[in-house]
Amino acid sequence: MEEAELCFPELNTSCSKTLRPRSKLFSSLLSFVTFLIVVLNLLVIISISHFRQLHTNTNLLVFSLAVTDFLVGLLQMPTEILLYQGCWILGDLLCVVNFFFGAFLISVSVGNMVLISVDRYVAICDPMSYSTKVTLNRVQICICLCWLFSALHSCWTVRNIFNQQDRYDLCYGECIIEYQLTEVAFYTAVTFLGPITVITLLYLRVFVVAVSQARAMRSHVAAVADKHSGTVKPKKSEMKAARTLGVVIFVFLLCYSPLCIITIEVGLSSTLELPMWVVYCNSGVNPLIYALFYPWFRKSIKQIVTLQILQPDSCDANIL
Helix, strand or coil, X not given: CCCCCECCCCCCCECECCCCCCHHHHHHHHHHHHHHHHHHHHHHHHHHHHCHHHCCHHHHHHHHHHHHHHHHHHHHHHHHHHHHCCCCCCHHHHHHHHHXXXXXXXXXXXXXXXXXXXXXXXHHHCHHHHHHHCCHHHHHHHHHHHHHHHHHHHHHHXXXXXXXXXXXXXXXXXXXXXXXXXXXHHHHHHHHHHHHHHHXXXXXXXXXXXXXXXXXXXXXXXXXXXXXXXCCCCCHHHHHHHHHHHHHHHHHHHHHHHHHHHHHHHCCCHHHHHHHHHHHHHHHHHHHHHHHHCHHHHHHHHHXXXXXXXXXXXXXXXXX
16 A cells, blocks of 8 residues: 655645545536636626616625625635645635635625515515615615624634634644534524525515416406506516526525535534535526526626727616
């Protein structure tokens, strides 16, 4: 048997490299996925920030989600690829920072999904007061609070680890952090169970209202009755946005559910590697959904790629 290759051959306490089968090929694939996530979400960020027609309350929430997904691809996934290759060469401090950003970005993503669900709930279930309840200032405040709360929550998650990280390392070149049962329970409840329950309940209500409205629109009797009664129905654009964002939320729940279930069963540990990659890859799925369902995203990509956005007054272009 050949002697195992060490992460740091000059150190007796070095960990052995734990390369997986075909790890170089798989690392290349993960690097390509990371590149796509960064580019696709950057296109979403440029589109919404550049074109004035896209400066809506709902798109501001989509913008916040795209920034989160962009940071996942730019900051988190490269370090996860490094971990996958078997050796952590960045030191104990950056190991903790890596765990912090992982918890932080996941928390922000979940918070953004909750805000999107609330936005669609008000737009579909209470369209008459949507413009008064959901204002640009309130949306901006909610987004800032979402990012702030996520940062504080993630700081609490790693609060005791900065000075105690060494106790988890069996050898030099390892990046493993263990959590107490109470920490796992609190993190799971705040980051997964509570928000996912809220998201599911809100979108179930949106779905019920959307189905009933679709039936009423096909009914001539209901249309005549609404005309005389003054009932206000959601706009067609709001319904389409609800369907599109509903797909985003469904895919989100699909990707996050394995991580939530395994976290409840085994806690926060290295066994979460595969579910975490599923969560990270979700960051690249959202722009693909926008490209599939939103014509404005396809038009804006064309203008960005052809550099038409560099022309004067391009921000006023008709995208919708």
